[in-house]
Each structure stands twice: as C-alpha cells, then as structure tokens.
Amino acid sequence: MFRNKNVWILLTGEFIAGLGLWLGIIGNLEFMQEKLPSDFLKSLLLAAGLLAGIAVGPYAGKLTDQASKKTVMLLAGFVRAISVVFMLIAIATGSIWWMVVFLVLLQISAAFYFPALQAALPLIVADKDLLQLNGVHMNVSTLSRIVGTAVAGILLVVLPLAMLYVGSLVAYIGIFILTFFLNIDESKDHQTAKKGPSEETSFKDVFPIIKGLPIVFMTLIMTLVPVLFLGGFNLVVINISELQDSSAIKGWIYTAEGISFMIGAFFIKLISDRTSPYIILFACSFLIGGSQLLLYLADIPLLTIVAFALFGFSVGCFFPTASTIFQTKVPKDFHGRFFSFRNMLDRITYQIVLLISGFFLDLIGLQLMCVLFGGLSIIMTTVFYSRHKYLQNRTRTAKQDT
Numbered sequence: 042m043f044r045n046k047n048v049w050i051l052l053t054g055e056f057i058a059g060l061g062l063w064l065g066i067i068g069n070l071e072f073m074q075e076k077l078p079s080d081f082l083k084s085l086l087l088a089a090g091l092l093a094g095i096a097v098g099p100y101a102g103k104l105t106d107q108a109s110k111k112t113v114m115l116l117a118g119f120v121r122a123i124s125v126v127f128m129l130i131a132i133a134t135g136s137i138w139w140m141v142v143f144l145v146l147l148q149i150s151a152a153f154y155f156p157a158l159q160a161a162l163p164l165i166v167a168d169k170d171l172l173q174l175n176g177v178h179m180n181v182s183t184l185s186r187i188v189g190t191a192v193a194g195i196l197l198v199v200l201p202l203a204m205l206y207v208g209s210l211v212a213y214i215g216i217f218i219l220t221f222f223l224n225i226d227e228s229k230d231h232q233t234a235k236k237g238p239s240e241e242t243s244f245k246d247v248f249p250i251i252k253g254l255p256i257v258f259m260t261l262i263m264t265l266v267p268v269l270f271l272g273g274f275n276l277v278v279i280n281i282s283e284l285q286d287s288s289a290i291k292g293w294i295y296t297a298e299g300i301s302f303m304i305g306a307f308f309i310k311l312i313s314d315r316t317s318p319y320i321i322l323f324a325c326s327f328l329i330g331g332s333q334l335l336l337y338l339a340d341i342p343l344l345t346i347v348a349f350a351l352f353g354f355s356v357g358c359f360f361p362t363a364s365t366i367f368q369t370k371v372p373k374d375f376h377g378r379f380f381s382f383r384n385m386l387d388r389i390t391y392q393i394v395l396l397i398s399g400f401f402l403d404l405i406g407l408q409l410m411c412v413l414f415g416g417l418s419i420i421m422t423t424v425f426y427s428r429h430k431y432l433q434n435r436t437r438t439a440k441q442d443t
Contacts, residue, residue, distance in 0.1 A: 047165040047223055048174065051158070052181050054219045059185025060192070061212025065128070065147075067193035068205040069140075070275055076137055083276060084399025086137065090144030091392040094152040095385050101153045102247070102381025106374070110161040111223050117154035118217040120146055125210040132203045148388075156380035163368045163376070164225050175361040175368075176306040187299040194292050247378040250371060259319070259429065260366050261383065265390060266326040266421055267356050269414050270333055272394025273402075280407040281339050290342060297346045298353035305357020313362065319429060321362050326422035328355040333415030337408045 073083050105113050124146035131139030166174050196205055251258055282291050309321065328351060335348035371379045401410040 045165060047225060050219055050222055051161075051165070052178065054216045055178060055181045056185045057212050057219070058216040059182050060189045061209040061216075063186050063189025064193050064196075064205045064212070065125070065209040066275065067189075067197070068128070068202055068209070070279060071197060071202055072132065072140065074279065076135070079399075079403060081396075081399035081403050083279075084273070084395045086141065087144065087275075088392045088395055089141050090148035091388045091395070093145040094148035095388045095392075097149055097152050098381050098385035098388070101156055101384075102378035104153070105157045105160055105377025105381060107377075109225075110157045110164070110377075111220065111225055113153055113157040114161070114220050114223075115217065117150045117157070118213065118220055121150035121154070122210060122213040122217055124150065125206050125213065128206050129203055132206070152381070152384060152388075156377055156384055159364070159368070159380040160373075160376035161223075161225055163373060173310055175364045176310050179357070179361055180303045180306045184299070184303065187296055191292060191296070247375050247382055250375050250379070251382075254370050255432070256318075256366060257370050259425070260322065260363050261386065263322050263326060263425060264363060264383075264387070266418050267329055267359055268387065268390045268394055269418050270329055270352060271356075272391045273398025276395070276398050276402060277336070277407065277411070280402055281336075281345055284340055284407060285342060285345075287342070290345065293342075293346055294349050298349040301350040301353030302357035305354040305359075306361050307357075308354075309358040309361050318362050318366055321358055323422060323426050323429075325355040325359040325362075326425070327419060328352075329359075330415045330418030330422060333411050333418060336411035336415070339408055339411065 073086065077083050077086065101113075124143050127139050127146065128143040131137070131143060162174060162178070192208075193205055196208070251261065278291055278294055281294065282288060313321070332348045332352035332355065335344060335351070338344045339348075367379065367383065368376070398410065401413070405413075
C-alpha cells in the first residue's frame with residue numbers, strides 16, 4: 042500500500058490541509074471570543090456555514106458519482122483557498138458578516154471535497170488495505186491537528202491574527218497543487234457516466250441501498266453518539282478554558298485528544314480481525330458517554346485531560362471502523378451519493394448539537410450539559426445495543442426454524 046504514489050499524495054495533502062484547517066479554526070475561536078460574548082451566538086454563526094454545506098449536498102453527491110473524483114477535489118480545493126480571502130477582509134474590517142461568507146464558502150468546499158475523497162480511497166488501494174489506510178489517514182489528520190493547534194497557539198502570541206489565515210491560505214494552495222499529481226483509475230468505478238438519459242442517476246437512489254444493508258444503516262445511526270460530543274467540541278474547549286482561567290489548557294486538550302486518537306486508530310488495526318465491528322462501535326460509544334460524564338469535573342485540569350484522552354481513543358477506534366464498513370459494504374457506484382448523504386447527515390446533526398450546546402452552555406453551564414449529553418449517549422448506545430441483540434436473536438431463531 043505504501044508503495045502507491047497516490048497514497049502518499051493523499052496523506053501528504055491531508056497533513057498540509059489539516060495544518061491550514063486548524064490554523065483557521067484556532068483563528069476563528071480567537072476572532073469570535075473578541076466579537077461575540079454569547080455561546081449561543083457563536084453557535085449560530087458556525088451553523089450558518091453548515092447550512093450552506095447541507096444545501097449543496099445532494100448536488101455534490103451526484104457530481105461525485107458522475108464526474109472525476111480528482112476534478113471535484115480540485116474545484117473544491119480552489120473554492121477553499123478563495124474563502125480565506127474573505128476571512129482576511131473580516132479581520133481587516135472587524136465585521137462578523139465577512140466571517141459568515143468565509144464559513145459558507147469553506148463548508149460548500151467541504152461538501153464537495155470530502156465525499157470525493159472518501160469515494161477515491163477504495164479506488165487507490167485494495168479492500169483488504171482500506172481499514173489500515175483509513176486509520177493512517179485519520180492519524181495523519183490528527184497529527185496535523187496537534188501540530189496546527191500548537192503552531193497556532195505560538196503564532197497568536199507573536200504575530201497578528203491575520204497571519205494565521207495567511208498560513209491557512211498557503212496550506213490550501215499547497216494541497217490544491219498536490220491534487221494535480223493524483224492518478225486515479227476510475228474505469229473500475231461506477232458506470233454512471235456511461236448511462237443513457239433514461240438511466241439518469243438520482244440522489245434518492247442511495248436510500249434503498251442504505252435500507253437494504255442493515256450493517257450500514259446501523260452504523261449510520263451509531264455515528265450520532267460521537268456527534269453529541271463533537272458538535273459542540275470547540276465551544277466546550279472555550280468554556281473549559283474560561284472555567285479554569287487558563288489559555289494553555291486549550292492546547293493540552295487538543296494534544297491529549299489528538300494523541301489518544303492516533304493510539305486508537307493504531308489499536309483498532311490490531312483487534313479488527315478478531316472482533317466484530319458492532320462490538321467495537323458499541324464499546325466505543327459507551328466510552329464516549331463516560332468521557333462526557335467525566336467532564337462534570339472539568340474544573341480539575343488533570344481529569345479534563347483524562348476525559349479528552351478517553352474520548353480521543355474511543356473515536357480513534359470508532360471512525361476508521363465505520364468508514365471501512367461504508368467503503369466496503371456500499372456499492373462503489375453509489376459512493377459519491379452515499380458519502381455526500383453521510384456528510385449532510387453529519388452536518389445536520391452537528392448543527393443541531395452545536396445550537397443545543399450553545400443554548401445549554403448559556404442556560405445551565407458546561408458541567409451540567411456534559412452530564413446531560415453523557416447520560417443521553419449511554420442511553421442511546423444501550424437502546425441500539427438492545428435492538429441489535431434482538432435482531433440477532435430473531436435471525437438466529439428464524440434459521441433454526443427452517
């Protein structure tokens with residue numbers, strides 16, 4: 042797998058793009074802390090970009106299945122680079138509205154880029170290597186987050202805020218150039234582009250596929266559990282920083298969560314052949330709920346780090362497993378539409394959780410909100426697990442009767 046030039050291009054590009062993304066995210070948090078006092082208003086601002094991504098999702102899915110994955114990634118990369126210009130204008134003018142333009146363009150770009158990327162991965166390696174590639178890809182993404190947040194923290198001390206976005210722009214231009222060197226053989230992929238007018242594809246065609254694959258449907262539902270934590274992640278980090286009256290804790294949180302994520306993504310490769318993917322998903326979901334409950338003690342720095350480390354390890358096992366299930370079980374003809382739908386589902390749930398998080402942070406505070414979300418995560422996981430066991434037993438009984 043590691044002799045494949047495309048693998049190295051994607052991994053290198055992911056690292057560079059991740060640096061740019063996290064320079065921008067830390068810059069966003071800093072800009073919002075200066076301009077918006079309310080957590081709920083911060084969540085509304087972030088939700089504006091997510092709405093734009095949801096709106097273009099169906100078209101992004103169809104285009105990814107009908108056009109070259111490389112072309113879609115290039116167009117998305119170009120829009121992503123252009124979006125940074127508007128954030129530089131926002132900083133120069135002090136206007137929140139220019140930041141909204143920046144977030145809208147950035148999320149539209151992501152709505153096209155990530156389904157194309159996920160659909161491209163099964164085309165550059167064999168199915169047996171997908172779990173390893175997903176794990177390595179996510180580890181590279183996490184490493185870029187660790188480095189990006191550390192560099193951003195240093196740059197904020199010594200340079201103006203605008204320089205973070207200049208760094209972001211340079212990174213996005215870098216990944217745009219790297220994408221040109223991808224060489225993906227899509228002849229073995231979908232036959233969609235060869236279909237006649239009477240067989241024109243529709244975004245809705247993906248829904249019967251999902252319904253007919255129980256493992257895919259269940260995994261999609263299970264992804265709601267980590268989203269309960271991830272949706273308001275940045276708002277939670279800001280509040281912990283304020284609760285502990287420490288700017289440094291932000292860096293420690295991102296670092297602990299990132300390193301643990303990498304350990305989890307490595308660990309999952311060791312146990313995946315001996316453990317059911319469902320067992321992995323359910324176990325990780327319970328751990329995610331436990332890490333949220335632990336944040337009731339968010340005023341204690343050590344326990345805060347432990348909670349985020351536990352969460353990082355859990356999602357490091359969860360997401361490579363889920364991605365591999367999707368890439369191997371969903372037919373390649375539908376990958377673009379499926380990953381676009383998944384992207385839309387993630388954005389909708391992220392937006393809802395983001396708004397709820399902002400509301401609860403203003404209403405009941407960080408610690409009670411974490412207890413509420415942690416309890417809900419554990420209840421959801423218990424219900425999903427009970428349903429899974431019921432279906433397993435019913436299937437086993439039906440086989441015995443026949």
